[in-house]
Amino acid sequence: MQDFGENIQQVHNDKLGRHLVAGMNIEPGDTLLEERPLLVTPHWECGQLKCAQCFQESYVICRRCQVYPLCMDCSQHDDFECDFFASGAGKGLCKDILVKNYGICGLLKLLLLLEDPATRPDCATLVETPVNLDDYRDGDGMWQEHEEQVVRPLMASGLVEVLSSQQLTCDSLHAHCIRIDSNAFEVTARDGDTLKGVFVCGASLPHNCVPNTVVALDEQFNMKLYAAVPLQTGDIIYNSYTNPLMGTSQRQHQLRLSRRLDCSCSRCLDPTEMGTHMSSMKCRECPQGYAVCEMDPDGRPGDWRCLECKASMSAANVHELLAEVGGALVEARGDLQVYESLLTQYKSMVHPNHFLLLDIKQNIASILRAAALMNSMEQPCKKLLARRVELCSDLLPICRAVVPGISKLYAIGLFEYLLALIELVELQFAESDLNKKEYGAQLRTASLVGKKAMDLLRFEPENSAEGYLSDRISMELERIESDLNKYGG
Template identity: 75%
Template sequence: MQDYSEKLQEVTNEQLGRHLVVSERVEAGETLLDEQPLMVAPHWECGQLKCAQCMQESYIICRKCQVYPLCMDCSDHDAFECDFFASGAGSRISKDLLVKHYSICALLKLLLLLEDPARRDQCQPLVNRPITLEDYRDKDGMWQEHEEQVVRPIISSGLVEALPEQHLTSDILHAHCIRIDSNAFEVTARDGDMLKGVYVCGASLPHHCVPNTVVSLDEQFNMKLYAAVPLETGTVVHTSYTNPLMGTSQRQHQLRLTRHMDCACSRCLDPTELNTHMSSMKCRDCSDGYAVCELAGSGDWRCMSATCGAVMPAGDVHELLGEVGSALVNAKGELEAYESLLAQHKQLFHPNHFLLLDIKQNIASILRAATLMNSLNDPCKKLMQRRVELCADLLPVCRAVVPGISKLYAIALFEYLVAFVELTELQFADADVSKKEYVALLMRAREVAKEALELLQFEPENSAEGFLTERIGMELERIESDLMKYGKL
């Protein structure tokens, strides 16, 4: 089920197909779409059974159908799914189907939705979208993974014979897998595990690497789409299906893999990536120049300095990116390995390069755990200072790549706020800063907290960001309390 804002209208053109445009000015924060998921399921590679009702970890099986897993808190699940295996066409299928082949769970859910007369129509916008299978065969091994983990187990299980009206073939099953992947958003279960939620309307929005909307998901996986910036009449409503902290070539690769498209948005066509230089290389021939990719030309990197203009061959850049990317994977959460990577490569990339940001985020995450484990002494204080610096480096990039109401920026502000307040309180306790300096630092922290709360004000209370709002509010209360105690507001 979905509910559109009255300020939107659906239009169709050759470039975007069916899409939404603004028919009346929309203010930032206004809700544009409310949608319940068509389905929520584990990822294909998930090996841990999930409760068919609440999607938390499960170690028992439904007593009625003897196929679907349940948790200790749930006694039943979808009636049609249960009846299908308990007494319907699927009753002759092996009861350990999901125990042995849990990777089929998402496709099985879609097939039974299509079989259910009460839900079949809800699936039609999804299954009616044409899929050109030749575009996906042998793409980075995805086809083979679907074949081995999902399609073959479905065919060998007897489900094809149990669903004769769907006329299922290997190609149809592959097409359904692609549709699920192409229309899924990452959603978080209550136990923190990542799932995929399929949203027929939300996932049909055109992509833009600088989205003008915000996607929010509550604990029941309901989607709320609201405006990130004011939208004028005639504006196309779009979202982003990539990680905004990726560089252009990495975002393009992800889009080709998951949505089979090339992006030509304002960020992708700007070699500086909105002046963030998230893909820029340090010039090898001059001391202060940075090289950017010649997007419309050879694909080589050319120094932007008017007095230099040196060229770095694309092959050399891609080889270096591959080496650093592999080293990141091999670092395996070790602080020294990440710090070594950063020291080794910071002279080769722009400070905002996405690989350096990735390394810094990993270091900051490790330092967060380290400061909790260590006693509050001088070495811990140094770790805190390092964490504050790393969190601060991320803020301007997050602000630039997702303007307007930005959850990415709000979360980055929160990480900075917590690190900054912890360090400030320790410095004051150790008399490293005076009372006057402490008050000034707290006032700065208060502004950070207020900015983060303002960005999260439109989030549902029962969403992950809603809970984050509560946490930030608690931090703000502590700050206000110390300001009352040590200084004038």
């Protein structure tokens, strides 16, 4: 299932359990781990049938087993799964088992992997991981989703009786669902839909909000883990399971929900979040100060205090404001003017780098990009294009700071900035707002941006989303070079 690089070692301690460390000094880009997914499955709530082989939308069923969906391009799927319903223990079960309850697809796949003697050993590490179900019976939505979408329909299907050797109960099925979620990475199907890929080793790496690795996934959902920064012998190999553009309290909340852990990494313990101030509030008492969250001796968050005048803000007031902004973002519903109004309304209350402002800026930039792609602006407004360049530029230093070293986040940010800049300067040149010399200078800037993005993506598999992004950037660079030659840049 997985292949460890010669430069890492498996070790064990009481705090982290079994984990990986650098066995020698490692350079950025060096491969640490390669792993095939144990299983790939749509999300629990997916209602559209997906081909069991390639995961594209499907409206036909395998003629042999009459259970699994197939697309027009695929004539077969996993032999054991097909045999199980065609001529094996499950042949007497209702053939509409997936048509009526497609949400069970992921758990069904795991149960059949456990039933197959050839694949059962591959599941050992996953199913032997203990799950404290009481930690999940908390009404946060996950338990109820599993119950309604998966556990109850599967219990009613008759499959539990057919798989009697596995001694399945409602609780054991819930535990399997939790194991799948806890070990899943988001992967992308060929049609662009997101799926869950379960990687037992890759998902077992300890979490750090400032990871020292990069996860790469190709079109066949194979994982490659490589070093993002130089590693010294004995360094722990970390991954991150949160969105780096979230603030500390939001990352912590996500980790508690998804992995039941509290993070105490350097970023979480730094109230300024590595100097980015992504969670800092504007002081109400002094014009230049920003308030950060104070930690008590046990590392628990307390009230907020200005770094300049030492004035305090209650945690309750901060949380109330964050909830207000979060609710307003939900209500914005993709309206450009509403997002711009929110940005104006709240920028005086929080640090310019605050994660909520970043969220608003990302939404505005996305709307402007979508409008350009759909040619919804018959004559693109230079003001709006300049606004998109400005927003993309604002995001770049934050992306660079929160994911050091080789960073796909930063590379994608550079790409978005590159597209926005090229679109703007080409229009400015076409309308004679820029002369040849000025246009050439802007193209050289764009070229440097593109080359930096390419450099950050050079370790990505060619047949991955990032590999194709590299191809796109390369095409942009060729076009820039052509214009530089044409206009004497």
